[in-house]
Amino acid sequence: MFKSEEFVQKLIDSGFDFFTGVPCSIIGNVINNLTERHDVTYVPAVREDAAVGVASGAYMAGKMPVVLMQNSGLGQCLNTLTSLNLIYKLPCLLIVTWRGFEGKDAPEHLVMGRTCAKLLDLVEIPYFTFNPDNIRSFINHAHNLIVENSGPVALFLKKGVID
Amino acid sequence: MNYKEVITTITELLTDQLVVCANGLISREAFTIRDRTENFYMIGSMGMASSIGLGIALNKPSRKVIILEGDGNLLMNPGSLPMTGALHPVNLLHIVLDNEVYASTGNQPTISSKIELEEFAKSAKYAYVKKVTTNEELRGEIVHALKNEGPSFLLVKISDTAEQIEIGRVTHSPEQIKERFMSAM
Numbered sequence: 001m002f003k004s005e006e007f008v009q010k011l012i013d014s015g016f017d018f019f020t021g022v023p024c025s026i027i028g029n030v031i032n033n034l035t036e037r038h039d040v041t042y043v044p045a046v047r048e049d050a051a052v053g054v055a056s057g058a059y060m061a062g063k064m065p066v067v068l069m070q071n072s073g074l075g076q077c078l079n080t081l082t083s084l085n086l087i088y089k090l091p092c093l094l095i096v097t098w099r100g101f102e103g104k105d106a107p108e109h110l111v112m113g114r115t116c117a118k119l120l121d122l123v124e125i126p127y128f129t130f131n132p133d134n135i136r137s138f139i140n141h142a143h144n145l146i147v148e149n150s151g152p153v154a155l156f157l158k159k160g161v162i163d
Numbered sequence: 164m165n166y167k168e169v170i171t172t173i174t175e176l177l178t179d180q181l182v183v184c185a186n187g188l189i190s191r192e193a194f195t196i197r198d199r200t201e202n203f204y205m206i207g208s209m210g211m212a213s214s215i216g217l218g219i220a221l222n223k224p225s226r227k228v229i230i231l232e233g234d235g236n237l238l239m240n241p242g243s244l245p246m247t248g249a250l251h252p253v254n255l256l257h258i259v260l261d262n263e264v265y266a267s268t269g270n271q272p273t274i275s276s277k278i279e280l281e282e283f284a285k286s287a288k289y290a291y292v293k294k295v296t297t298n299e300e301l302r303g304e305i306v307h308a309l310k311n312e313g314p315s316f317l318l319v320k321i322s323d324t325a326e327q328i329e330i331g332r333v334t335h336s337p338e339q340i341k342e343r344f345m346s347a348m
Binding site for chain 2: 018020041043044045046047049050051052053054055056057058059060061062063065079080082083084087088089090
């Protein structure tokens, strides 16, 4: 299991310096860690689309933003991603927890659990799925891809990868 | 007051402020009256003007940031008000042009004739909240808000509905809008 503190440090070392989002239990410790730090800002958002909007403003003001959310929030922010980030080419890293993975979760997570990756395929947002052994290289790769594509990239995070 | 009069008055008082213009007629009118590199014109993502403006204001404390949106925009993302109040960027001025209709889609009514939108901003802890109904009041409040610390909220009641056929569209591409805007920072 990857430590939350180490995960956050890796994101910061890769060049991400503005964080916003809506909590999920899978990333509860990540958000706690971000909130406690003084070297970066974490803005608690009321909804995932508001988080993507704030992140887009932060990018234009010179930051490299990360938006943290549960996969349920992907539906909530889909219009902002497609009619803001994708067409204006506004980068952000979406760290999306994968509730409902392989159908093992509460009923409200099952449909999005089956379809969240297909949803990103449909709207042509690149994504990767974290495993404990690939987490470091994927963060670097995601940062490079965001800079190259100048658009959003998602990293899916399943339960049990980060403490 | 009508849209054109209001946006003309606001534009006349601007110097180097960064302005996030909401999608629809507001962006089109602002572009037509006076195109500025400091204007970010939204063409989609309705409701997000206030969130984008908040993200800019938090990260550019040296610049005044203005959000220019309508009642329909605000009602789509009212959660941005308590976010702004809680985070309290002093360099933010939030202007809502309230004509009580979705003007861009043909003047279908919003619900703002029954709701006092400025009360949202008060309870969300904006530092300064005003409702204006005349051009003179608008001018005075803009001058005041540009000089003083916020976050400030101005509700501007619009009496006429816009003649959308006459208003041109933003001719810059979304990428051009972004690049110009970022270079203006």
